[in-house]
Amino acid sequence: MWNKPFGYSEYILIGGGVTFIGAMLQITVGAIDWSLIAFPANVILLCLFVAIMVTMHLMRGKVYLFRCMSESRMAVVAIATVTLLTFIMGMLRQDGAASADKFSFGFHSMLHAWWYVLPFIWLTLCLGLTALRRTIPFHFRDLPFMLNHWGLFVVLLCATLGSADIQQLNMPTFPGKPEWRAVDTKGKIHELPIAIELQKFTMEQYPARLMIIDNNTGTAQPEGRPQTLGIDEKLGQILDWRIKVDKYLEYAAPVGINGNKIKYVGWGTDGATDAALITATNVKTSQKLQGWISCGSYLFPFNVMKLNKAISLVMAECEPKKFSSDVKIYTDEEKVYAGRIEVNKPFSVMGWKIYQLDYDKEKGRWSEMSTFQLVKDPWLPAVYAGIFMMLAGAIGLFLRKNDKKQD
Amino acid sequence: MWNYFIIFAVVAVVLWIIGSVASYRQSKPWLIYGATSLGIAVFLFYIILLWMQLSRPPLRTMGETRLWYSLFLPLAGMATYMRRKYRWVIGFGTLLAIVFICINILKPDIQSKSLMPALQSPWFAPHVIVYMFAYALFGVAALSAIYIQWKKQGDMHGCDDLVYLGFSFLTIGMLFGAFWAKEAWGNYWAWDPKETWAAITWFTYLIYIHYRQVGSSSPRTATILLVVAFVFLQVCWWGINYLPAAQNMSMHTYNLG
Numbered sequence: 039m040w041n042k043p044f045g046y047s048e049y050i051l052i053g054g055g056v057t058f059i060g061a062m063l064q065i066t067v068g069a070i071d072w073s074l075i076a077f078p079a080n081v082i083l084l085c086l087f088v089a090i091m092v093t094m095h096l097m098r099g100k101v102y103l104f105r106c107m108s109e110s111r112m113a114v115v116a117i118a119t120v121t122l123l124t125f126i127m128g129m130l131r132q133d134g135a136a137s138a139d140k141f142s143f144g145f146h147s148m149l150h151a152w153w154y155v156l157p158f159i160w161l162t163l164c165l166g167l168t169a170l171r172r173t174i175p176f177h178f179r180d181l182p183f184m185l186n187h188w189g190l191f192v193v194l195l196c197a198t199l200g201s202a203d204i205q206q207l208n209m210p211t212f213p214g215k216p217e218w219r220a221v222d223t224k225g226k227i228h229e230l231p232i233a234i235e236l237q238k239f240t241m242e243q244y245p246a247r248l249m250i251i252d253n254n255t256g257t258a259q260p261e262g263r264p265q266t267l268g269i270d271e272k273l274g275q276i277l278d279w280r281i282k283v284d285k286y287l288e289y290a291a292p293v294g295i296n297g298n299k300i301k302y303v304g305w306g307t308d309g310a311t312d313a314a315l316i317t318a319t320n321v322k323t324s325q326k327l328q329g330w331i332s333c334g335s336y337l338f339p340f341n342v343m344k345l346n347k348a349i350s351l352v353m354a355e356c357e358p359k360k361f362s363s364d365v366k367i368y369t370d371e372e373k374v375y376a377g378r379i380e381v382n383k384p385f386s387v388m389g390w391k392i393y394q395l396d397y398d399k400e401k402g403r404w405s406e407m408s409t410f411q412l413v414k415d416p417w418l419p420a421v422y423a424g425i426f427m428m429l430a431g432a433i434g435l436f437l438r439k440n441d442k443k444q445d
Numbered sequence: 446m447w448n449y450f451i452i453f454a455v456v457a458v459v460l461w462i463i464g465s466v467a468s469y470r471q472s473k474p475w476l477i478y479g480a481t482s483l484g485i486a487v488f489l490f491y492i493i494l495l496w497m498q499l500s501r502p503p504l505r506t507m508g509e510t511r512l513w514y515s516l517f518l519p520l521a522g523m524a525t526y527m528r529r530k531y532r533w534v535i536g537f538g539t540l541l542a543i544v545f546i547c548i549n550i551l552k553p554d555i556q557s558k559s560l561m562p563a564l565q566s567p568w569f570a571p572h573v574i575v576y577m578f579a580y581a582l583f584g585v586a587a588l589s590a591i592y593i594q595w596k597k598q599g600d601m602h603g604c605d606d607l608v609y610l611g612f613s614f615l616t617i618g619m620l621f622g623a624f625w626a627k628e629a630w631g632n633y634w635a636w637d638p639k640e641t642w643a644a645i646t647w648f649t650y651l652i653y654i655h656y657r658q659v660g661s662s663s664p665r666t667a668t669i670l671l672v673v674a675f676v677f678l679q680v681c682w683w684g685i686n687y688l689p690a691a692q693n694m695s696m697h698t699y700n701l702g
Binding site for chain 2: 111114118120121128247268360381382411421432435
């Protein structure tokens with residue numbers, strides 16, 4: 039043991055040791071509170087980390103351990119340690135910061151546990167030292183290696199240190215009422231240098247779908263492999279019933295209640311529901327039924343077509359295809375922007391990205407509320423720089439010269 | 446369209462088997478490459494038809510991702526054959542493709558045209574297709590490694606090729622996912638269970654790559670690593686839906702409906 043050159047057993051002991059130190063820290067100091075490293079502490083830590091790394095690199099001739107840290111076997115053990123710990127994380131339910139109790143060992147909040155984070159720091163240090171060793175002296179042929187290693191180094195370091203500076207706030211808005219306050223995950227209200235005024239919330243829906251359900255259980259039929267029929271398909275068959283769509287109204291309201299018969303007419307205002315006139319024919323018995331069905335809205339109840347004692351034809355609630363908010367954004371620099379925010383298309387202003395998050399689900403397409411998420415991540419450009427390096431490195435891997443063993 | 450799947454699948458599989466047998470018997474190259482490529486073309490043609498019928502990329506349900514996987518497997522096998530001339534490798538790609546085609550025949554997912562707003566993104570198709578290609582390469586790599594160990598013949602260089610290529614695609618798929626997540630959810634990485642398992646898989650292949658750099662690496666350990674990594678990959682792809690720790694926790698749940 040501990041004879042030079044070190045082998046796997048020594049490296050595994052080092053990996054275990056780092057994790058053990060992490061566990062001791064967890065017991066004595068308690069869970070990591072990431073908010074403590076918010077700016078400027080994270081910048082100081084970054085400088086410190088790089089300074090330590092460069093010093094270790096310079097002293098690698100004198101200190102054997104520092105030399106080992108950029109060795110392939112060390113990389114294998116460092117990555118394996120982190121993988122094993124991440125595997126534990128994948129197997130256990132993670133409850134996030136909420137359960138990061140100062141005195142818990144952190145199995146359910148591993149991102150706040152010293153024994154998870156410390157091996158990551160160790161891996162990042164090994165990674166940085168390896169990248170440094172291959173960068174000085176510079177050889178053009180090592181470029182893919184540098185991009186892969188420096189890229190991951192930048193991503194790991196900046197994403198971790200930058201996480202404390204990320205602001206993520208939710209802001210519900212209503213038409214015509216500019217809002218400048220937003221709530222963070224802990225429920226604290228923040229006043230922002232920008233205000234959002236909702237002009238209009240719009241939702242497009244997919245055409246309604248028809249299905250047959252069991253009258254007692256409500257489960258879609260055939261059980262286990264339910265069939266549906268798009269209203270735009272106009273004609274189809276589910277189980278023994280041939281279904282024909284005679285009329286489809288996208289905006290409708292029920293009228294003329296005559297005994298049990300409900301009829302729907304076109305109606306274009308708030309609360310309108312989808313409705314369809316259906317003819318259902320049983321292919322075995324030739325029994326024919328006709329009637330209106332509707333999925334209902336917050337204003338009107340749904341309406342089903344009872345086919346027999348056991349089953350009914352129903353219209354499922356329409357799935358949203360697209361929802362967006364037309365907004366005006368005011369800044370404290372007295373600038374006004376107009377734009378549309380939708381899922382996958384956030385709006386950027388003054389370092390904030392504004393996302394379409396939610397709406398009043400109860401009211402669906404008639405929602406008068408639109409909730410936005412506002413995210414500010416000052417370290418994003420650095421993380422993206424690392425990601426682009428990794429992408430370039432991945433292409434380099436792809437084009438790699440074959441079979442050249444590198445150590 | 447889904448009802449016609451079996452016809453296209455059978456034609457493609459027959460062509461792939463012809464290609465596999467031809468390569469195993471070291472027949473004429475035109476027969477090996479011709480039959481395998483034609484099978485791939487037939488299968489791809491079906492995917493394109495399905496795409497047109499659904500009016501969206503067929504990448505949403507598990508069944509749809511399995512289609513791409515089955516498409517890429519023989520392609521990965523053929524690419525390895527071109528480079529390394531392992532006569533059994535197209536056969537392995539075909540074998541694994543048949544397994545996933547059978548799953549699709551026995552358990553087709555409900556095909557609906559709808560695509561929820563979060564999936565309507567230019568990143569959707571590249572993210573999933575690149576991942577599926579990586580998965581196919583890793584599948585062939587794992588089977589090849591087991592075969593090499595079992596027969597005690599050949600070296601691991603072919604597996605290295607597959608892993609390097611697969612790893613570059615895996616990395617690209619993951620990073621595309623990060624860009625997309627930032628646009629859709631506001632975070633490029635959130636340690637969602639799917640992301641955690643993607644990290645586990647990515648790290649395990651990274652161990653393999655570094656392990657093979659060490660001069661004295663044992664092919665046996667390398668093979669074990671490839672098999673373990675492949676199991677992790679399956680957990681990440683679909684096994685996660687059955688993991689108690691990941692129930693109702695993941696944002697990546699579009700493929701369940």
